[in-house]
Amino acid sequence: MNRTTKHVVNALEKLFNFFASIQLAIIVLSGLAIICAVGTIVEARYDSNYAQKMVYQSPYMYLIMALLCVNLLNVMIDRLPWKARHTGFVLAHIGIIVIVVGALITKKYGIDGSMALNIDEKSRSISLSENELAIYTSLGEGTYKHMYSSTQDFLLSSPRNNPISVTLDRNNFKVTDYYHYSLREQKIIESQNPYDGPAVRLQLQNANINITEWLSRAVTAPYETFDLGPARIVLAEEKAKVQNTDGNVIVLRPDKKDKIRYEIYTKSKSGLTKSGLLPLAEAIDTGWMDIKLRLLKYLPRAENKIKFTEKTRPTGMTSPAIKIEFNDKAHWVGLNSPLQLYTDVASYVVAYRNRLLDLGFDMSLKQFTVGRYQGTNRAMSYESIVNVSGLGERHISMNEPLKYRGYTFYQASFQENDQGEATTSILSVNKDPGRPVKYFGFFFVVLGTIFMFYFKRFRAKLEKVNKISEGQS
Amino acid sequence: MKLKKIFIFFFFNAIFLSMASAGLESLPVQDGGRIKPYDTFARETLNLLWGKETYHGRDATNVVFSWMLIPKDWDNTEFLLIRHSGLREALNLDNKRLYYKPADIMVSNRFVLLLQDLKNKRAAREKLDPFFQAVETLENQVSAFHAVSTGQILRIQPNIAENLAWKNVADLDVEFRDKFSMITENFVKMISAKASGDNAVAKSASKELSIAVDNYKNLARTKFGEYYNDAKISAEVFYNNLxxxxxxxxxxxxxxxxxxxxxxxxxxxxxxxxxxxxxxxxxxxxxxxxxxxxxxxxxxxxxxxxxxxxxxxxxxxxxxxxxxxxxxxxxxxxxxxxxxxxxxxxxxxxxVLDESLTPLEPxxxxxxxxxxxxxxxxxxxxxxxxxxxxxxxxxxxxxxxxxxxxxxxxxxxxxxxxxxxxxxxxxxxxxxxxxxxxxxxxxxxxxxxxxxxxxxxxxxxxxxxxxxxxxxxxxxxxxxxxxxxxxxxxxxxxxxxxxxxxxxxxxxxxxxxxxxxxxxxxxxxxxxxxxxxxxxxxxxxx
Known part of the structure; x- marks a missing residue:
């Protein structure tokens, strides 16, 4: 061996020793603890998804995990050949590497999505947490053709710096900005456009309730119905025939002279109980539950203006939004609320939405039941009864998931309407090929730790202690 | 496993039944998603408003019951605890005290405005800071006092279906109202005797009160069957007292x-x-x-x-x-x-460490x-x-x-x-x-x-x-x-x-x-x- 090889071998040995050292282990573990701690603070300030992307799945985390595995492997190689007393040590450390590998498999091949099912509704796809940009073109009569889609993570790579440009039939779509947290505000403003319909701002009020709401109707619809808690409000054309006036219903008919006629239907009296002109700001007694109706504002032609404002931190109402420049005119599109765009000859639908994954089988919600703690609205338990094609009727409840074709369906939560009736069941759906690997890892770790602490050491020390105390007495 | 559970259950049942407590404190109340003795209800409510389970040496059971009988007096008693000094300032209250009259709070325009702010924050689903948590607490205190003094929150008449809300004191059925008025009558008798230091009368009134409560429970039982678990109620009263x-x-x-x-x-x-x-x-x-x-x-x-x-x-x-x-x-x-x-x-x-017995999330x-x-x-x-x-x-x-x-x-x-x-x-x-x-x-x-x-x-x-x-x-x-x-x-x-x-x-x-x-x-x-x-x-x- 000449000198250079000796140097190289020496250096390699030093490197190996460092990678097998307890010092590195302490650095790695401390680093891991710090990253995790930072993650929890980021999560408290922002949200879980943000913390995952920016901290827990950051390059630093991958680096720490890699170093951890190298460290664990080297320290085990260092102890070769293993003796019986190494059993616990080897098992526990292999276990940790196995868990890391399992987590990687889950990250790479696992599927984690959710499914919102309305009662009696059928679905065969789940929505994933990753988002995509999709463009459809209208073929008329409510049919659309899929033109473009691509998965995008605008949080990690903002279009502010890397705009995304798509050209279809010489029309250019360009994503130029992104708000991770934005507030969608809908404003109704006066318009001169003859294609805009009327809008009214109404108040329903008694001792217990106070509802104030803008209602607007498209000019093409003869009437539109709105559910406002205690009453149904119908905004109709002057002469339009309104079907279904059962229950507590108020029909409002703006006429050509910008006056509004009202008709009040009462559930208990099954029919029209009151009608007349509705002047501005004057309270009209509806005759049910002491509720007074008041017209606060009336716009014969109104435009629905949607505005997005960026927020630095999330609230329960914020959602992501992207800015799209379509033929050089800017529009904002919120997550999962598609936007229709027009040219003189064509129309498109642009959507920024959760990516959908086809399950390959249908699932429908037959029934959803919520058990409540007595005398309260607090949910005690809930359960979905679903119909799965190829499997039949199955129950899914909290802590009792359904497994089918590699997917597992968990009862996550539900939505209810204003009357407190559950309307939608939300299932969390997942597929985790890393699961058995991780379970193996856990098994090794637990077994190894027990070996390490309790079998040899404890017994040996116990004997020692016993001897000492015998010697004393 | 099952057998053991059943055995333990019966063991406890036997113990607690043997010391079954009578009196107002053992009256079953539906509150917070479960059936609890009136004793617990009263302690929790008094704790919410006053911060302690006794009021100047008086039992919570007595104090809370008297809110219903003499609401006007309590309205003008300084016993609403406001811990947050910022809130006291915001309400323009004398900042040296901790306890305030419900009447003062309820007529305060500033409180109404704060409640509106709180409502807006809730609608926007914002996280509440300590100040608005304090506003929320005060809202709970005021509404609890209002609900107790008008009898709306004290639910004591069982419902036929097990999970539905019970009827409160304010709209009891006639026969239940009659039995309940016996309870109030004897309660008043007992309290006034105690106040005047007449121990013999107080003692007999308290006995009468126990009988009235038993009569009430028996009426409810004949109408609705075994609508609560006697041993559990006694266990809870026992736990509260011990x-x-x-x-x-x-x-x-x-x-x-x-x-x-x-x-x-x-x-x-x-x-x-x-x-x-x-x-x-x-x-x-x-x-x-x-x-x-x-x-x-x-x-x-x-x-x-x-x-x-x-x-x-x-x-x-x-x-x-x-x-x-x-x-x-x-x-x-x-x-x-x-x-x-x-x-x-x-x-x-x-x-901070809430001792109350509450049911669990799903x-x-x-x-x-x-x-x-x-x-x-x-x-x-x-x-x-x-x-x-x-x-x-x-x-x-x-x-x-x-x-x-x-x-x-x-x-x-x-x-x-x-x-x-x-x-x-x-x-x-x-x-x-x-x-x-x-x-x-x-x-x-x-x-x-x-x-x-x-x-x-x-x-x-x-x-x-x-x-x-x-x-x-x-x-x-x-x-x-x-x-x-x-x-x-x-x-x-x-x-x-x-x-x-x-x-x-x-x-x-x-x-x-x-x-x-x-x-x-x-x-x-x-x-x-x-x-x-x-x-x-x-x-x-x-």
Whole structure:
């Protein structure tokens, strides 16, 4: 061996020793603890998804995990050949590497999505947490053709710096900005456009309730119905025939002279109980539950203006939004609320939405039941009864998931309407090929730790202690 | 398993039925999603408004009942507790006092405006800061007072369907109203007799009152069958009156004093006294915990209060087991320190550690693994808490004279090491079982939820310590200091996540308050360790 090889071998040995050292282990573990701690603070300030992307799945985390595995492997190689007393040590450390590998498999091949099912509704796809940009073109009569889609993570790579440009039939779509947290505000403003319909701002009020709401109707619809808690409000054309006036219903008919006629239907009296002109700001007694109706504002032609404002931190109402420049005119599109765009000859639908994954089988919600703690609205338990094609009727409840074709369906939560009736069941759906690997890892770790602490050491020390105390007495 | 459950159930039933309490306090009330004795309802309501379970020596049962009878008087009594001084200022109240008249609050325009702000914040689903949490509390206080004084919240007439709301005092059916007016009549008789000091009349009125309550219950039974569990109601009244955890800390404190004399003064006989008294404390604690389990039918580790009580219990049991093997006398001293501290905290800080018996969130119900993972993790906190106080004691010996007290230091450090080993195994297993539960019921092992992440950080901290000890980086002093410092991580995982970080899925045990005291506790210990370290360096340099 000449000198250079000796140097190289020496250096390699030093490197190996460092990678097998307890010092590195302490650095790695401390680093891991710090990253995790930072993650929890980021999560408290922002949200879980943000913390995952920016901290827990950051390059630093991958680096720490890699170093951890190298460290664990080297320290085990260092102890070769293993003796019986190494059993616990080897098992526990292999276990940790196995868990890391399992987590990687889950990250790479696992599927984690959710499914919102309305009662009696059928679905065969789940929505994933990753988002995509999709463009459809209208073929008329409510049919659309899929033109473009691509998965995008605008949080990690903002279009502010890397705009995304798509050209279809010489029309250019360009994503130029992104708000991770934005507030969608809908404003109704006066318009001169003859294609805009009327809008009214109404108040329903008694001792217990106070509802104030803008209602607007498209000019093409003869009437539109709105559910406002205690009453149904119908905004109709002057002469339009309104079907279904059962229950507590108020029909409002703006006429050509910008006056509004009202008709009040009462559930208990099954029919029209009151009608007349509705002047501005004057309270009209509806005759049910002491509720007074008041017209606060009336716009014969109104435009629905949607505005997005960026927020630095999330609230329960914020959602992501992207800015799209379509033929050089800017529009904002919120997550999962598609936007229709027009040219003189064509129309498109642009959507920024959760990516959908086809399950390959249908699932429908037959029934959803919520058990409540007595005398309260607090949910005690809930359960979905679903119909799965190829499997039949199955129950899914909290802590009792359904497994089918590699997917597992968990009862996550539900939505209810204003009357407190559950309307939608939300299932969390997942597929985790890393699961058995991780379970193996856990098994090794637990077994190894027990070996390490309790079998040899404890017994040996116990004997020692016993001897000492015998010697004393 | 089932058989055992049934047996235990009947055992408790027999005990509590034998001491079935009569009187107003045992009247079944539907409130907060379960049937509870009126006693509990009254205590909880009075606690919400006044901050204590008695009002100038008067029982909550009497005070709350009188809100209904003489609401006007109470309206003009200064008894609404407003803790938040910022809120007192915002309401333009005299800031020197803590208690205010309900009437003053209810007519305050500023309060109406604050309520509107609160409503807007709720609509925007914003997180509430401490000020608006205080507004929310005041809203609850005012509405509770209003609802009690108008009889709307006291639901005492059962419903035919088991899960529906009961009828409240204000709209009882005629026959129930008649029976209830007998209760009020005798109540008034009793109160006025007591006020005028006529004990004989008070006694007979109180007997009449019990009979009236029994008549009311019997009427409800004939109409609705066995609409409540008599033994459970008695158990709860018994639990409310006994304050088992208060007795437990008193005895633990006595034991701590005895053990300390025995340990620091090296007098064996006092150790025996210590074991005897702490045995009594343990007995009270077991009564307390098992009565709660019996009443609610669930494991006793689902909120902050219950985990604090569990740590007191776990620490003492673990120390006793370790003592059995090692004979280290420092163990019971440190353990009774933990138990006393925890139980005193749970007793005096009822605004932070809510003792009330509440039903569970849907995910937390009926799951063996869930309960197991919480019990195991909380038990690991007990082990780390034990190591923490032993660390304190060992550092104290280092401060005194490390050569002279070599023996105490060695045995203390051995106990720390052992406690840490137990803690690490429990914590690792607990985290893994928690992951398995999460995987089973949500499909996710690990969601980086702050509660689980901080438990994991604490595990890493203790793993570093154990590895450092194993390769000799941490000597005796290092291990003692580390066991004190690393407990900060446990405090963060156990308390800080809920009360400082306030985010994540594990929001079931959430509350607010006490942050400054806990931070102070941690800071004092960090300073203590730094102090001993510098002092020791100085000595070794000489």
């Amino acid at each position: 304050h088992p955890f208060r007795w437990a800390w008193i005895f633990y404190l006595a034991a701590l004093i005895f053990f300390s004399i025995g340990y620091f003064g090296e007098k064996s006989i006092w150790m025996k006294f210590g074991w005897a008294t702490s045995g009594v404390a343990l007995f009270f604690q077991i009564i307390g915990v098992s009565t709660r389990v019996y009443i609610l039918g669930r494991a006793p580790v689902s909120n902050m209060f219950e985990t604090v009580v569990w740590v007191a219990f776990g620490t003492f049991v673990l120390a006793s087991i370790l003592y059995r093997y090692t004979g280290a006398r420092v163990l019971p001293v440190a353990a009774t320190m933990v138990s006393t501290l925890c139980l005193i905290l749970s007793d005096i800080s009822s605004s 995910v937390l119900r009926d799951n063996f693994w869930l309960v197991t993972h919480v019990i195991i993790i909380v038990s690991s906190y007990a082990a780390f808490f034990l190591a923490f106080f032993i660390g304190d004691i060992v550092l104290y010996y280092f401060l005194r004279d490390e050569k002279k007290y070599q023996e105490q230091i060695n045995s203390g450090v051995n106990s720390i090491y052992r406690a840490l080993q137990v803690g690490v195994v429990l914590l690792a297993v607990g985290i893994i079982i928690g992951g398995i539960w999460a995987d089973y019921s949500w499909g996710r092992f690990w969601g980086w939820d702050p509660k689980e992440t901080w438990a994991f950080i604490a595990l890493i901290g203790y793993l570093i310590i154990l590895h450092g000890r194993l390769v000799g980086l941490l000597k005796n002093f290092g291990l003692a200091a580390a066991s004190v410092l690393a407990f900060s991580l446990v405090i963060m995982a156990w308390y800080g996540v809920n009360f400082v970080l306030g985010a994540g899925f594990h929001t079931y045990g959430f509350g607010a308050g006490g942050v400054e005291y806990v931070a102070g506790f941690v800071a004092v210990h960090i300073i203590f360790v730094a102090y001993v370290t510098t002092l020791r360096r100085g000595i070794s340099r000489k």
